[in-house]
Amino acid sequence: MSFLNNTKIAVIGGGSWATALIKILCEQQHIQIRWWLRNGNDIEHIRKFHHNPSYLSDVYLSPKKVKVFEKTKEAVKGADFVILAVPAAFVQESLQDLNESHLRGKRVVSAIKGMIPEENILVTDWISEKYKVPLNDIAVIAGPCHAEEVALEKQSYLTISSTDAGCAEDFSKLMTCRFVTAHPLADLYGVEYAAVMKNIIALACGITHGLGNGDNFQAVMVSNAMQEIRHFVTALDPRERQLSTSAYLGDLLVTAYSQFSRNRLFGNMIGRGYSVKAAQLEMKMIAEGYYATKSIFELNKKLHVELPITTAVYRILYQEESPSLVIEELKKVLK
Ligand SMILES: NC(=O)C1=CN([C@@H]2O[C@H](COP(=O)(O)OP(=O)(O)OC[C@H]3O[C@@H](n4cnc5c(N)ncnc54)[C@H](OP(=O)(O)O)[C@@H]3O)[C@@H](O)[C@H]2O)C=CC1
Numbered sequence: 001m002s003f004l005n006n007t008k009i010a011v012i013g014g015g016s017w018a019t020a021l022i023k024i025l026c027e028q029q030h031i032q033i034r035w036w037l038r039n040g041n042d043i044e045h046i047r048k049f050h051h052n053p054s055y056l057s058d059v060y061l062s063p064k065k066v067k068v069f070e071k072t073k074e075a076v077k078g079a080d081f082v083i084l085a086v087p088a089a090f091v092q093e094s095l096q097d098l099n100e101s102h103l104r105g106k107r108v109v110s111a112i113k114g115m116i117p118e119e120n121i122l123v124t125d126w127i128s129e130k131y132k133v134p135l136n137d138i139a140v141i142a143g144p145c146h147a148e149e150v151a152l153e154k155q156s157y158l159t160i161s162s163t164d165a166g167c168a169e170d171f172s173k174l175m176t177c178r179f180v181t182a183h184p185l186a187d188l189y190g191v192e193y194a195a196v197m198k199n200i201i202a203l204a205c206g207i208t209h210g211l212g213n214g215d216n217f218q219a220v221m222v223s224n225a226m227q228e229i230r231h232f233v234t235a236l237d238p239r240e241r242q243l244s245t246s247a248y249l250g251d252l253l254v255t256a257y258s259q260f261s262r263n264r265l266f267g268n269m270i271g272r273g274y275s276v277k278a279a280q281l282e283m284k285m286i287a288e289g290y291y292a293t294k295s296i297f298e299l300n301k302k303l304h305v306e307l308p309i310t311t312a313v314y315r316i317l318y319q320e321e322s323p324s325l326v327i328e329e330l331k332k333v334l335k
Pocket residue numbers: 013014015016017018038039054055085086087088090093094111112113114145146147148284285286288
């Protein structure tokens with residue numbers, strides 16, 4: 001019997017990405033999904049009607065495959081894989097009831113494209129430090145893939161990155177289905193940092209668009225952003241990597257251009273004159289790039305990499321500088 005049969009997967013998070021990942025996993029014939037989400041009303045609704053009322057509410061969640069739990073401890077019990085799919089800012093709070101023993105012997109896969117805000121560290125580093133999960137049992141899910149398109153079964157590609165080839169390959173098989181192709185890759189940090197940074201760039205694209213700039217300038221931003229990502233990631237983890245592939249460039253492109261991108265939308269509101277608070281209140285969903293901007297900016301105080309786009313976004317979001325003045329200055333340094 002293949003390992004795909006009867007694999008138990010815990011999914012932590014109740015938002016759009018968790019719901020989309022569960023839809024993908026439900027394509028496997030024999031799978032048991034143990035789902036934790038925080039909202040009691042949503043739990044009740046899913047048990048009764050097999051749809052998440054708050055996110056991707058059209059997606060059917062097979063009760064034969066999906067069991068919903070109120071407590072994370074219960075959800076991770078007996079799981080082979082634990083997928084983390086809450087925004088990074090809430091991951092500590094979401095896992096507060098777990099200790100090392102709850103994750104022992106399990107593979108942990110982060111679907112989060114953000115960093116732990118208070119500590120400015122990657123989610124995978126935090127998991128390995130706090131819960132003593134060996135790095136080889138950790139992977140990340142990356143690639144250009146919006147939850148909304150998964151719900152519509154539009155063909156998508158994912159990249160599963162891990163320091164352990166077996167872990168990446170096994171999880172890629174679980175994520176491959178009729179409408180998703182998943183490939184393994186051995187660049188845990190590169191993929192994870194690039195996924196964090198592309199959210200900042202998409203936010204910057206939204207700001208410039210909101211200010212009235214067009215596609216010509218956005219193309220310049222995106223191409224400069226690739227240099228920014230390359231320099232930053234290389235400073236942290238130097239090695240050969242194909243940044244033009246879908247895990248890196250592809251994800252930057254979809255987030256910078258897609259109608260579904262929350263980071264772009266958030267930036268757009270800032271460019272149109274919303275305050276950060278007003279934009280957050282208006283958006284029900286989370287723009288990771290807001291938190292990531294601070295983390296990358298703080299982390300870079302030790303690295304001193306030139307990050308003109310990230311710095312511009314930081315000045316706008318955290319130093320309340322005028323978006324139009326900051327973007328005019330940015331225009332002078334981009335090539
Ligand atoms: N959506 C997408 O297409 C993709 C998302 N990702 C990544 O997946 C991760 C999860 O994002 P996503 O599912 O999209 O998020 P959503 O914006 O869809 O949902 C937000 C989630 O955060 C929860 N939440 C909000 N406030 C709090 C809080 N104070 N404490 C605990 N939980 C809270 C919400 O719970 P509640 O509903 O109860 O308020 C909800 O489950 C992010 O890192 C994102 O970058 C990666 C690839 C694609």
